[in-house]
Amino acid sequence: MNDLYLIYKNMTRKPLRLFLTCFAIFIAFLIYGAVTTLKSALDAGIDLAADNRLVVVNKINFTQPLPIAYAQKVAVVDGVEHVSYANWFGGYYQEARNQVVAMAVEPESWLQVYEREIVLPPEQRAAWLVNRQGVVVGENLAQRLGWKIGDRVPVSSSIFSHKDGGHTWDFVVEGIFTGSDPQHDTNSMYLHFKYFMETQSFGGEWIGWITLTTADAAQNQRIADEIDSGFANSQAETDTSTEEAFSKAFIEQIGNIGLIIFGVVFMAFFTILILVGNTMALAIRERTGEIAVLKTLGFAATRIFKMVLAESLLIALIGGLAGLGAAWLVIEGAKGTMAQFLPSLVLDSGIALQALLFMLLLGLVTGLLPAFNALRLNIVTAFNRG
Amino acid sequence: MSQDVLFQLNGVNKSFVKGKEEISIFNDLNLTIDRGDFVAIMGPSGSGKTTLLNMLGGVDQPSGGEIWFDGSRMDNLNESALTRWRAHNIGFIFQFYNLMPMLNAARNVELPLLLTKLSKAQRKKNVETALALVGLSDRARHMPSEMSGGQQQRVAIARAVVSDPKLILCDEPTGDLDRVTADEILEMLQLLNRDHGKTIVMVTHDPSAAKYANRTLHLDKGKFVQRELVA
Numbered sequence: 001m002n003d004l005y006l007i008y009k010n011m012t013r014k015p016l017r018l019f020l021t022c023f024a025i026f027i028a029f030l031i032y033g034a035v036t037t038l039k040s041a042l043d044a045g046i047d048l049a050a051d052n053r054l055v056v057v058n059k060i061n062f063t064q065p066l067p068i069a070y071a072q073k074v075a076v077v078d079g080v081e082h083v084s085y086a087n088w089f090g091g092y093y094q095e096a097r098n099q100v101v102a103m104a105v106e107p108e109s110w111l112q113v114y115e116r117e118i119v120l121p122p123e124q125r126a127a128w129l130v131n132r133q134g135v136v137v138g139e140n141l142a143q144r145l146g147w148k149i150g151d152r153v154p155v156s157s158s159i160f161s162h163k164d165g166g167h168t169w170d171f172v173v174e175g176i177f178t179g180s181d182p183q184h185d186t187n188s189m190y191l192h193f194k195y196f197m198e199t200q201s202f203g204g205e206w207i208g209w210i211t212l213t214t215a216d217a218a219q220n221q222r223i224a225d226e227i228d229s230g231f232a233n234s235q236a237e238t239d240t241s242t243e244e245a246f247s248k249a250f251i252e253q254i255g256n257i258g259l260i261i262f263g264v265v266f267m268a269f270f271t272i273l274i275l276v277g278n279t280m281a282l283a284i285r286e287r288t289g290e291i292a293v294l295k296t297l298g299f300a301a302t303r304i305f306k307m308v309l310a311e312s313l314l315i316a317l318i319g320g321l322a323g324l325g326a327a328w329l330v331i332e333g334a335k336g337t338m339a340q341f342l343p344s345l346v347l348d349s350g351i352a353l354q355a356l357l358f359m360l361l362l363g364l365v366t367g368l369l370p371a372f373n374a375l376r377l378n379i380v381t382a383f384n385r386g
Numbered sequence: 387m388s389q390d391v392l393f394q395l396n397g398v399n400k401s402f403v404k405g406k407e408e409i410s411i412f413n414d415l416n417l418t419i420d421r422g423d424f425v426a427i428m429g430p431s432g433s434g435k436t437t438l439l440n441m442l443g444g445v446d447q448p449s450g451g452e453i454w455f456d457g458s459r460m461d462n463l464n465e466s467a468l469t470r471w472r473a474h475n476i477g478f479i480f481q482f483y484n485l486m487p488m489l490n491a492a493r494n495v496e497l498p499l500l501l502t503k504l505s506k507a508q509r510k511k512n513v514e515t516a517l518a519l520v521g522l523s524d525r526a527r528h529m530p531s532e533m534s535g536g537q538q539q540r541v542a543i544a545r546a547v548v549s550d551p552k553l554i555l556c557d558e559p560t561g562d563l564d565r566v567t568a569d570e571i572l573e574m575l576q577l578l579n580r581d582h583g584k585t586i587v588m589v590t591h592d593p594s595a596a597k598y599a600n601r602t603l604h605l606d607k608g609k610f611v612q613r614e615l616v617a
Contacts, residue, residue, distance in 0.1 A: 001489075001493055001496050001500065001509075002500065003500070005493075006489075009486075009488040009489060010488065012488075013487070013488040289484065290484075290486055290487075293480075293484045293486075294497075295445075295469065296443070296445055296472065296478055297472070297473065297478065297497060297498050297501070297545075298469055298470065298472045298473025298474070298476075298498065298501045299469070299473075299500075299501065300466060300469050300470075301465070301466075301469070379440075379445040379446075380440055380445060380446050
């Protein structure tokens with residue numbers, strides 16, 4: 001027997017109370033883990049956005065197209081380094097629930113604009129550039145759908161129809177790319193813009209948006225102003241912003257996510273704090289006589305203080321780690337269906353570490369007062385009370 | 387101080403303040419307890435028996451005077467020094483046994499040994515010896531709730547002696563037991579005193595219990611009113 005055994009026996013003496021307390025903490029950290037991961041995924045685009053990358057969209061809103069000729073005009077603006085363009089494909093594999101984030105892009109310039117994010121072996125890059133039916137697929141997407149290099153994959157579009165009448169295109173997987181950062185999106189697929197335009201029934205020389213890099217981030221504003229003023233009073237006026245601002249504006253369409261998350265997490269934690277704090281105080285108060293006996297036998301007050309605090313920390317860690325584990329399972333389960341909207345949905349080590357710190361804080365805050373009461377407990381008073 | 391003297395109280399005062407009034411419990415109390423003695427302290431409620439026992443056990447301090455234990459003065463020790471002193475020198479037996487309800491008999495007996503540097507094996511051996519001494523070897527794995535009052539008090543006695551303290555303090559050890567069981571417990575205390583040389587101080591209301599002691603001290607209004615030697 002040692003102090004840890006005593007802590008364990010004290011903790012488990014009322015299993016139902018222990019279960020309910022741990023369950024409350026479990027719920028708090030399940031919410032915390034899931035919601036924080038969601039926010040992190042929503043912010044990923046903002047956090048990972050390159051500061052020298054600009055996005056040009058139709059001024060009406062980003063769902064409206066731009067003429068493809070705009071890309072060439074943008075390229076000659078002073079300070080622009082690389083220009084590429086893309087169009088949303090709206091893909092799914094075999095059935096609608098297997099969503100595929102697919103974009104029709106101009107391959108060479110796309111890889112230049114995203115050279116810091118997209119990691120693709122040179123031979124795969126070369127193979128993709130020469131095969132108009134070829135696609136490059138993110139590692140996560142390939143893993144999820146079981147695709148390998150050389151596979152012929154039929155991908156359908158929920159927006160466009162093929163000239164032949166169907167909605168399905170046959171592609172060849174020429175490359176599987178990874179991200180230079182674990183949070184970089186590898187749930188996407190890129191296809192040749194030209195092949196897509198030539199084979200889809202609507203036709204036309206339209207693109208969804210232009211992405212460009214600037215030689216100097218300090219020149220971003222001037223370049224954006226120059227692009228937008230160049231297309232003023234044209235058939236499709238533009239709105240140019242940094243990639244970060246574009247991602248932020250996209251997310252803010254849903255609402256102030258940060259405030260909503262803070263509210264939910266704060267309410268959950270505050271409720272749990274009161275609940276667990278009250279339970280711990282009650283549990284220690286019930287043991288007043290036993291603490292007095294331990295002190296009488298010669299257990300130092302500081303030793304008892306540490307034991308009470310350790311008990312509180314253990315309860316917070318048991319409930320918290322279980323809750324965080326459950327949040328991880330929920331996130332992993334949701335990944336498949338949410339990949340299209342939130343490609344960076346990952347409960348990463350940063351979130352786990354933050355949650356661990358909150359668990360320790362919860363354990364300390366709820367255990368400190370009962371531990372202090374145990375420390376100060378006067379033996380004579382305790383026996384008289386009993 | 388004679389080498390035979392274990393405890394000595396010289397001119398001890400104890401008072402406490404209640405509201406605006408200072409209430410004196412002891413005034414100039416003197417007492418000597420020799421090694422190997424078995425002393426019963428009797429007296430009416432409020433006479434100061436438990437307060438005296440608390441001071442002997444170092445859980446309460448006098449307001450004045452001196453307390454000496456085994457040649458060392460202890461009325462001026464601080465809280466943590468007193469805690470260490472209790473762990474090494476005193477075994478306690480309470481009226482309501484005060485066992486830890488979540489620990490079995492063996493674990494309860496082992497508790498004071500957690501304050502020593504004994505190895506796990508040595509602790510186990512000491513626990514077995516103590517439980518054998520009180521005749522409860524076969525109940526080592528039983529929880530307090532699975533034992534009678536007498537058995538629980540025997541576990542408490544085993545806990546009190548397991549670390550081989552110099553003094554055992556008993557606060558109404560038979561107050562919660564029937565006559566037959568009480569006599570068993572008292573015989574056990576007598577055995578510890580007679581055969582194992584343990585010094586015992588016992589507070590009791592029960593004159594039959596006091597007869598097991600070597601001598602009985604009567605406290606009334608904070609003073610010893612009569613000292614009687616029991617043959």
